[in-house]
Amino acid sequence: MKSLFLSTILFSLLIFNFSFSSDMKPPKESAFDRFLRYVKIDTQSKEDQDTVPSTQKQFNLAKLLAKELKELGAQNVRLSDNCYVYATIPGNLTDNSKVPAIGLISHMDTSPAVSGENVNPIIHKNYDGKSDIVLPNDKTQIISVEKNPSLKDLKGDDIITADGTTLLGSDDKSGCAEIMTLVEILLTNPQIKHGTIQIGFTPDEEVGNGASKFDVEGFGAKFAYTVDGEELGEISEETWSARTATVTFQGKSTHPGTAKGIMINSIYAFSDFVSRFPKDKLPETTEKRVGFVHPYGGVADVEQSSLKILLRDFEISGLDEKETMLKKMVSETQSKFPETKISIEVKENYKNMKEVLKNYPELTANAMEAAKRAGLTPHLRPIRGGTDGSRLTYMGLPCPNLFTGGMNFHGKLEFNSRRGLEKSVETLVNLVQIFAEKAK
Numbered sequence: 001m002k003s004l005f006l007s008t009i010l011f012s013l014l015i016f017n018f019s020f021s022s023d024m025k026p027p028k029e030s031a032f033d034r035f036l037r038y039v040k041i042d043t044q045s046k047e048d049q050d051t052v053p054s055t056q057k058q059f060n061l062a063k064l065l066a067k068e069l070k071e072l073g074a075q076n077v078r079l080s081d082n083c084y085v086y087a088t089i090p091g092n093l094t095d096n097s098k099v100p101a102i103g104l105i106s107h108m109d110t111s112p113a114v115s116g117e118n119v120n121p122i123i124h125k126n127y128d129g130k131s132d133i134v135l136p137n138d139k140t141q142i143i144s145v146e147k148n149p150s151l152k153d154l155k156g157d158d159i160i161t162a163d164g165t166t167l168l169g170s171d172d173k174s175g176c177a178e179i180m181t182l183v184e185i186l187l188t189n190p191q192i193k194h195g196t197i198q199i200g201f202t203p204d205e206e207v208g209n210g211a212s213k214f215d216v217e218g219f220g221a222k223f224a225y226t227v228d229g230e231e232l233g234e235i236s237e238e239t240w241s242a243r244t245a246t247v248t249f250q251g252k253s254t255h256p257g258t259a260k261g262i263m264i265n266s267i268y269a270f271s272d273f274v275s276r277f278p279k280d281k282l283p284e285t286t287e288k289r290v291g292f293v294h295p296y297g298g299v300a301d302v303e304q305s306s307l308k309i310l311l312r313d314f315e316i317s318g319l320d321e322k323e324t325m326l327k328k329m330v331s332e333t334q335s336k337f338p339e340t341k342i343s344i345e346v347k348e349n350y351k352n353m354k355e356v357l358k359n360y361p362e363l364t365a366n367a368m369e370a371a372k373r374a375g376l377t378p379h380l381r382p383i384r385g386g387t388d389g390s391r392l393t394y395m396g397l398p399c400p401n402l403f404t405g406g407m408n409f410h411g412k413l414e415f416n417s418r419r420g421l422e423k424s425v426e427t428l429v430n431l432v433q434i435f436a437e438k439a440k
């Protein structure tokens with residue numbers, strides 16, 4: 001019993017004590033408390049808008065972050081018309097020019113998939129490491145240990161969830177809270193040595209536009225990290241490459257009463273085409289590094305039908321194969337329905353950032369080292385999706401992705417924890433120092 005008690009104490013110490021030097025001034029406001037404030041601000045973005053930001057309410061958080069950055073003493077704080085917040089933490093080295101300026105980026109918006117209005121964060125104090133967490137305002141929403149094995153590692157931690165009626169917004173207010181806490185720590189602890197740090201908070205990441213109006217040149221960083229990942233220790237230097245195909249079926253409509261020999265109903269060719277999708281190459285049948293094709297929407301009409309398809313793969317060659325396969329499916333359907341004119345158009349969306357990041361191995365290495373120094377077990381995980389970073393990387397700002405401690409993004413079962421937030425901040429503090437150390 002005694003040894004169990006002792007190990008519990010040791011474990012709690014491990015969880016809640018930063019491994020910073022004892023002369024470090026702790027932040028006035030913890031990442032945990034900042035996070036609780038930010039999630040209450042509704043910043044949901046919206047699909048298919050012509051403007052950035054897609055929703056005006058994202059300015060509510062943007063203005064607050066800009067104000068807080070100024071109050072903390074950050075330099076060159078600016079809020080763009082497109083709702084991007086930028087700031088600089090000047091380096092404090094004898095010669096800052098020897099260290100590359102590093103950017104840290106997170107997004108302010110939350111997913112359009114689930115409401116982010118009136119988020120009511122619930123703190124589950126001193127979690128026991130084994131119970132399912134039932135969300136109080138909708139008891140059908142349960143974060144189960146079975147589906148969330150990482151809960152077992154959170155024994156003794158304070159877990160934050162939503163109340164079951166909204167998402168939490170951990171994606172990516174965790175990143176915002178962690179970066180803001182880093183800013184406070186750096187500006188109140190000049191003994192922590194670092195080069196120039198550029199801060200960026202973006203709108204509309206969830207609708208694929210987070211990088212669209214990002215001022216890479218004005219940002220002034222040589223490299224950056226998005227702080228937008230999940231489980232502690234998880235670092236991503238690889239997203240998959242993405243294309244979208246649109247297949248159009250041109251028929252001929254006429255009054256059905258006098259249609260004999262005239263009408264060409266495009267719906268039949270459409271349906272034949274859909275039936276040709278290989279069952280083992282779909283999102284619902286693939287995982288890890290295996291790519292897919294995904295028909296996700298379309299229109300079925302006599303005169304003209306169309307189908308939109310996502311193509312995803314970590315390798316460009318895999319993406320090419322999928323494109324070839326779709327074209328073969330088109331020609332098969334075409335020969336069966338010669339009167340319906342079928343065409344396919346394929347567009348490039350984004351490319352695997354690894355193609356560029358492989359030339360900058362020190363970015364991943366430094367992040368791994370920073371996580372290790374925080375007592376974490378760093379590991380690489382390819383992202384089955386795109387990030388702001390994957391586009392920024394191709395806009396000239398190489399940009400891997402770092403964990404935030406948050407889990408279950410885009411749903412009502414989202415959560416993060418005190419340790420998740422604090423260990424992420426600790427990793428960032430380590431990271432900026434590692435860049436300074438290595439430049440010596």
Ligand SMILES: [Zn+2]
Pocket residue numbers: 107171172205228
């Ligand atoms: Zn995110």
